Amino acid sequence: MTTDCENCSLRRKDLFAQMSADEVRYMQRFKAGELVIDAGKTLLMEGSNSPQLFTALRGMGLRYKTLEGGQRQVINFIFPGDFIGMQAGLMGEMGHSVEATTQMTLCVFDRAEFWTFFRDHPERAFALTWLAAVEEHLLGDALATVGQRTALAAVAWALVRFHMRATALDMVQDGAIPMPYSQQDLADALGFSLVHTNKTLGKLRDRQMISWHDGTLQLHDLKGLARIAGVELSPPLERPLM
Amino acid sequence: MTTDCENCSLRRKDLFAQMSADEVRYMQRFKAGELVIDAGKTLLMEGSNSPQLFTALRGMGLRYKTLEGGQRQVINFIFPGDFIGMQAGLMGEMGHSVEATTQMTLCVFDRAEFWTFFRDHPERAFALTWLAAVEEHLLGDALATVGQRTALAAVAWALVRFHMRATALDMVQDGAIPMPYSQQDLADALGFSLVHTNKTLGKLRDRQMISWHDGTLQLHDLKGLARIAGVELSPPLERPLM
DNA sequence: CGGTTGTTTGACGCCCTTCAACGAGCGTGG
DNA sequence: CCACGCTCGTTGAAGGGCGTCAAACAACCG
DSSP, X not given: OOOOGGGOGGGGSTTBOOOOHHHHXXXXXXEEEEEEEOTTOEEEOTTOOOSEEEEEEESOEEEEEEXXXXXXXXXXXXXXXXXXXXXXXXXXXXXXXXXXXXXXXXXXXXXXXXXXXXXXXXXHHHHHHHHHHHHHHHHHHXXXXXXXXXXHHHHHHHHHHXXXXXXXXXXXXXXXXXXXXXXHHHHHHHTOOHHHHHHHHHHHHHTTSEEEXXXXXXXXXXXXXXXXXXXXXXXXXXXXXX | OOOOGGGOGGGGSTTBOOOOHHXXXXXXXXXXEEEEEOTTOEEEOTTOOOSEEEEEEESOEEEEEEOTTSOEEEEEEEOTTOEEOHHHHHXXXXXXXXXXXXXXXXXXXXXXXXXXXXXXXXXXXXXXXXXXXHHHHHHHHHHHHHHHOXXXXXXXXXXXXXXXXXXXXXXXXXXXXXXOOOHHHHHHHHTOOHHHHHHHHHHHHHTTSEEEETTEEEESOHHHHHHHHTOOOOOOOOBOOO
């Protein structure tokens, strides 16, 4: 019993670009099924060549790379609506691993059908490229904060970004955001040690700008955080949904 | 007097994926002209919405973002064959600035024609998406080094990567690579200060692994550098040429 | 010749890493 | 029931990698 693209609640979020009825019908045909994966399991491995592509329907995960020294760099956090596996679909090899942080249910597409996108449905192919461009943009931002911002600014940046994305997906209730990730995950995303990340979060907590416990995050002073991060509080980029 | 795509020497490099004669003809029609830009000049500004797209034919440049504090993060170094302006072409706004480091000559495409790619030439549209996926892959690598590697490993990584790309483009003569960038550029790419980057380069020089002067870079111990960087010495990813 | 840009080196200090320890929550098995 | 192990968050102390400040040198140019 899978969700029809027609009735998919994700499609109605403001974050995602409108799709024509024709496009929706086409995606429905393209959809091979749904996959439920448990928390902590890995969906794709770096270097693998998966025959399937996914878009996250429910749940959250993360993309990461592992270096030779054993260090882990978290590339980004995966929210519902994110498309997963494009690198394998296009280049034949994933550049990072993907793992589920909570239980996730994913829309499954067959990679073999991927090519027909470009031949038969140019709007969808355009959307795919658009998506890749958005990811590149976001990765550029992440690179800039990891490279240039101090720990305090970097943590504030990550939390603000997280909040904006969650807000765009209507995941915020009474100012409380589901936050399934560990401080280690955040540390690995920002390139800081766990200890220092923890102490930096402590500073923001002492200033009563955030509270984060029991898998729930609250930002009590969004403007203050944005000032510390050095970013504008603009809504996230509109993006296509696959 | 512009270069015909037919005779473009870039197309013959191993780095770039083969194109059918049909594709070459189509790209030729798509090409609006050539642009020569002087060293130090800005080609695209962050936030701008350029009506034109480019691929670098000759010369080198760099992509960068500027933060509110005035810091600069270099996103990557631009080599001949790189496609420039995709973000503006797809999302309507550049996420970073682009500037010429040496004099550059660029192939100019009209953005308005961009859409016809997807409608009339699905192979080219596919190549474009492929290109975006490659960039995402490379950015992920960069993020991992900036986030996780020490200064010595990061500098070695950057030099090895630079060497491999230059080699794939036949820019190496007697082990000497043209290196038009300043140490400040490298520092801003890796997220280290100029002083510390300089001292790190000094260490590699003292070990007689590199020499870099007068705009020329030589790597005397590629394997040693790769070991310090913690990377495999694999050839760069094949990529499409626009 | 002065002004500018880029490289190099030394001194000093701090942000961040590492090491270490402790507590809370939570399953598992005695 | 409680002991036990495991994960995760928290805090303190010590040390080092890296940033900042400063100055000098070389190359280039008007």
